[in-house]
Amino acid sequence: MQGVSRMTRHSLAVDIGGTFTDAVLLGSDGSTNVDKTLTTHDNLLEGFFRAVDLVLGRSGLAPGDIDDVIVHATTLVTNALIERKGPPTGLILTKGFRDILYIRDEHRYDMYDPQIEFAEPLIPASRTFTLDERVLADGTVLRPAAPEALRALVRQCRDAGLVSVAVCLLNAYRNGANEEALRQVFAEYAPDIYVSLSSEIAPQMREYPRASTVAINAFTQPITGPYLDALVTALAQRGFRQQPLIMLSNGGVLGAAHAGRTPVRMIESGPAAGALVARHFSRLLGLPDLLSFDMGGTTAKACLIQKGEPLITGTFEVDRRYRFKPGSGMPITVPSIDMIEIGAGGGSIASVDALGLLKVGPESAGSDPGPVCYGRGGRDPCVTDADVVLGIVAPDRFLGGDMPLDAGAAREAFAALGNRLGLTAEAAAWGVFEVVCEQMAAATRSHATDRGVDYRGLPLLAFGGAGPVHACRVADLIDSRQVIYPPLASVLSAFGTLVTPLQIDLVRSLVAPLDRPDWLAIGALLDEMAAEGRAALAEAGLPETACRFVHAVEMRYLGQQSELRIDLSEDPRVQRDTEVLRALFEAEYTAQYGLKLDGMPIELVNWRVTVSGPVPERAAAGAPAAAAQTKPETRSVHIAGKARSVPVWQRGALPPVVVIDGPAIVEERETTIFILEGWRMSRHESGSLVAEKTGEAR
Structure with a gap:
């Protein structure tokens, strides 16, 4: 192709979010093309290829020129769970345990609410079946299921019109023989039904989280499988030569x-x-320790980076129904990046509650209809509308002018909201700005404190379409003195998929006292996980010799309900040193809780193996520099009840050496950086813009 070096390789990343679909096309020479389009929820692939066509058009490349990797991150699974729009799915449990999804774990997400309610289970009682079988806690098969009972159960599922089934038999995490026997009967008599086994999907103790996890997998597999098959086919039909890689929750x-x-x-x-x-x-x-702050159109996410690595959790929740409260969603026991996510994005809806107080989110206008200023039929004022009314976001420069915003409609919506609050439109908009920033700051404080991390003073990495607009105020509220605005901030999650290694995290439960571990059983368990990980990475094209293995163990004091994850520097079978494990656990326990329980017996609960490939060495050069801007424009911005004349710079035209005092605005095609008074911004040699606190805002 004319103008493209044969030595340059090109990678493509597409991230489908709740409001926008982002695409990044990255050359091995650092050349970068980015774009975004509204997410098409009725057909996600429509928005996927619209974004792809935009970046290909900008670069002048053809599909066949993408010769490195194609990576995809998607909200497909999350959307299916939130909307509950899945095919008929059944759940098979051990006889006597039919109501596990209704009983849950008996924890209350709000102990002071006497009328507490939980969302209905993903799979209702009418599609729940039981099987007369029993596996003991040590893995011994006390009673296998009778062959005729297995066949009768499969006939029931087939006659009920089920498309997918989840199987979660008692203690199957220790021995999945009875679950496997059931799958074989499905394969013989109902091969068109998807089957998910808890012994494969979530082989960990605790019945409710295991049942919830496998139910979610079964509910979404008939959606995800065909979607990814269609993606692979469509890419090939369009001339792309690479098979796509899919971003997972664990950061691989x-x-x-x-x-x-x-x-x-x-x-x-x-x-x-x-x-x-x-x-x-x-x-x-x-910066080994920092806080990532990703605010998009639908939600905001915060994640702690400690010693250069994100924290990992073994359990998280999806579809929290009540103000994002922990315990109000569906638990999932698969390894995931540990982050806090709240309903605070550009599309979060502002309203007045029953007490006459201003409320923002968690409801979102999404991409359809979107905020009022999108001009797509939205009527509820949103966070993005507030940013437009305040003058922070220029309506004629949104997405470089390709998507002009209706500032008049946004102001009318806020005039109506302000009328209910006894405020002007601008005062109501500033109230929304303050409330949404405080919500994100409060969630961040709670997330860090719960993990024993002092968040004060941590640098903030701001990205996402709305993140740079609000990050400076969030930093004020959490006592951070530095905010970093990286290149490609608005599409940084898509870029993140290109610096992500092939990786899978596996976990198995094997409860044993620390002073009497069964190293033979532990070794067999670790070997099983290592083999599974190698096979998964080989399927993605990684040779076995390139695999790297990292081990961890989860431990607790005898009688406790929760475990602590202990990362290990080597395979524990090398030294078999239980005193080292004890010391590591007590150090972590002290860091979390400020004490340790001397003389209390300790248990080994879960073993973890991470199998990964090399971290890709890719870097983005950012957009080509325009002619240096020596003098900023100005525009009126309403800040804390006052109209201020604020300098407006263009990021692509900033001089190589620049110092900007707030209040100030720096615009990019896909986002806007808003610097408050009391902050000073300069350019880092990496291309990032760094704002540092110099004093208190006046």
């Missing part, structure tokens, strides 16, 4: 076939990419 990528079989691993696909790119910038900037 795998092949589309494996991801299609285990969609429960894809739930935090896009947000995990944001955490991985935060790790990338942590290393690039020499």
Whole structure:
């Protein structure tokens, strides 16, 4: 192709979010083309290829020129769970345990609410079946299921019109023989029904989280599998030569076939990419500890980077129904990047509650109809509308002018909201700006404090379409003194998928006292996970010799309900040193809780193996520099009740050496950076813009 070096390789990343679909086309020489389009929820692939066509058009490349990787992050699984729009799915449990999804774990997400309610289970009682079988806690098969009972159960599922079934038999995490026997009967008598086994999807103790996890996998597999198959086919038909890699919740990528079989691993696909790119910038900037702040159109996510790595959790929740409260959603026991996510994005709706107080989110206008200023039929004032009314976001420059915003309609919506509050439109808009920033700051404080991390003073990495607009105020509220605005901030999660290694995290439960571990059984368990990980990465094209293995163990004091994850520097079988494990656990326990329980017996609960490939060495040069802007424009911006004349700079035209005092605005095609008074911004050699606090705002 004319103008393209044969030595340059090109990668493509597409991240489908709740409001926008972002695409990044990256050359091995650092050349970058980015664009975004509204997410098409009725047909996600429509928005996917619209974004792809935009970046290909900008670059002058053809599909066949993409010769490195194609990586995809998607909200497909999350959308299916939130909307509950899935095919008829059944659940098979051990006889006597039919109501596990209704009983849950008996925890209350709000102990002071006497009328507490939980969302209905994903799979209702009418599609729940039981099987007369029993496996003991040590894995012994006390009673296998009778062959005729298995065949009768499969006939029931087939006659009920089920498309997919989840199987979660008692203690199957220790021995999945009875679950496997049931799958074989399905394969013989109902091969068209998808079957998910808890012994494969979530082989961990605790029945309710295991049942919830496998139910989610079964519910979404008939959606995800065909979607990814259609993606692979459509890419090939358009002339792309590469098979896509899919971003997972754990911060790794795998092949589309494996991801299609285990969609429960894809739930935090896009947000995990944001955490991985935060790790990338942590290393690039020499900041081992920082806080990533990703605010998009629908939600805001925060993730702690400690010692250059994002924190990992073994359990998280999806579809929290009550103000994003922990415990109000569906638990999932697969490894995931540990982050806090709240309903605070550009599309979050502002309203007045029953007490006459201003409220923002968690309801979102999404991409359809979107905020009022989008001009797509939205009537409820949103955070983006507030930014337009305040003058922070220029309506004629949104997406470089390709998507002009209706400032008049946004102001009318806020005039109506302000009338209910006894405020002007601008005062109501500033109230929304303050409320949404405080919500994000409060969630960040809670997230860090719960993990024993002092968040005060941590640098903030701001990205996402709305992140740079609000990050400076959030930093004020959490006592951070530095905010970093990286290149490609608005599409940084998509870029994050390109600096993500092939990786899978596996976990198995094997409870044993620390002073009497069964190293033979532990070794067999670790070997089993290592083999499974190698096979998954080989499916994505990684040779076995390139695999890297990292081990961890989860431990607790005897009688406790929760475990602590202990990362290990080597395979524990090398030394078999229980005193080292004890010391590591007590150090972590002290860091979390400020004490340790001397003399209390300790248990080994879960073993973890991470199998990964090399971290890709890719870097973006950002947009080509325009002619240096020596003098900023100005425009009126309403800040804390006052109209201020604020300088407006264009990021692509900033001089190589620049110092900007707030209040100020720096515009990019895809986002806007808003610097408050009391902050000073300069350019870092990496291309990032860095704002540092110089004093209190007046």
